[in-house]
Amino acid sequence: MTKIEKQLEQARIDLDAANKDLRALDAAKAEALKSSKAYAEWRAAVDTKTLERERLESVVSTTEAEVERAAQVDAANALRKRRAGLEKASAELAQRITREGAAAAAVLVELAELAKENSDMVEALNRELPDSDRLMTGDFRARHRDPxxxxxxxxxxxxxxxxxxxxxxxxxxxxxxxxxxxxxxxxxxxxxxxxxxxxxxxxxxxEPGDREHAEPLSSVLRLPRFDAPGLLFDRGRVVETSPRRELLELMPESIAKTAANEAA
Known part of the structure; x- marks a missing residue:
């Protein structure tokens, strides 16, 4: 509990006590009316307690406002701290995506291309071999599982x-x-x-598991670019980025001068 919160708690306790005293004085009014002196003392006590209650109500109201402002400041500071932390984490993640993602993608693209090349070579050789001596591709060996x-x-x-x-x-x-x-x-x-x-x-x-056919790696692999939008590899082919086109534009000289002046 902060210092200002402790002050608010004490002010509320004092205000409750003042209200209890005023209720007790109100109950004693009938007895005080029996004599002028007793009534004057009662009246003075009521006025004193009423002024004290008004003061404490103001203290509570003011302190509550201070506590609320302090809470808002703390919340704003916490939000800024969270934002700074998340911004740092996002920047670090972006660097990892670019660096590690590109490295991982390069390995996967190489494996997909090697798997395709190996598959073509095995298929060609198997056409010359008897059925009992046929080879399995590296992709099939790695990913096939019997049910x-x-x-x-x-x-x-x-x-x-x-x-x-x-x-x-x-x-x-x-x-x-x-x-x-x-x-x-x-x-x-x-x-x-x-x-x-x-x-x-x-x-x-x-029950026995279902038999699943492993599609060739190169035909199912799709990879995004990790340093730009778009795809790097799409089901068997490396996707090249489209080069920027060089174009010509013609415009009247008067319009060209106006555009140049506005740009300056």
């Missing part, structure tokens, strides 16, 4: 009702009325349907 196999998580033994006639599983197991552990029936309007209890292995498992 994840099925993975069993838990295996338990369960006894379930099946239809005696077909051996199919009964959909609503609770509908069966048990006759013995091995036999039961499903009550029906015309006749009961016989069922048997059969033992099963229940396996909880993760």
């Amino acid at each position: 994840a196999p099925r993975q069993n998580l838990e295996e338990t033994t369960v006894d379930l009702w099946v239809f005696e006639s077909s051996g199919d599983l009964v959909g609503d197991q609770d509908a069966v009325r048990e006759l013995s552990y091995e036999r039961g029936v499903i009550p029906g309007a015309q006749r009961n349907i016989p069922v048997l209890r059969k033992r099963f292995r229940q396996i909880r498992y993760l």
Whole structure:
């Protein structure tokens, strides 16, 4: 708590005390009216406390305004500090994007071009090789993954009702009325349907993963320029920046002189 906030807190305490004293004096008014001397003393005490309350109200009001101004100054200083810190961080990030991003992009572009070159060479050689001796490209070796196999998580033994006639599983197991552990029936309007209890292995498992085709690196890679707008590499090709065009403009000499004067 700051010094000014402590002063405000004390002024509020004093103001509450003055209000309590005035309420007590108001309660004592009837008794003070019994004599001139008592009333004069009561009146003097009320006036003194009323003036003190007015003073304290002014102190509280003024101090609250000072506290508010101080809070606004602190908030403005904190905002400026945050802005300066973020501006510094942004400038440092910009330098990293330009420096490190350009270096990373150069490596990725080189890898994409090498992958394309390797793929073309492997494809050409594979046309001369038997199927059993065919090569895989470097891109395929690096990025291809076989689908994840099925993975069993838990295996338990369960006894379930099946239809005696077909051996199919009964959909609503609770509908069966048990006759013995091995036999039961499903009550029906015309006749009961016989069922048997059969033992099963229940396996909880993760299904096999989907097979995904790895598109050639050079055909999917897109990279922005890290020191300017636009793309550096776009799906297999390096994007060159467009050169600025040199143009000619003709205008009447009078207009040219006016434009030159205005520019000066």
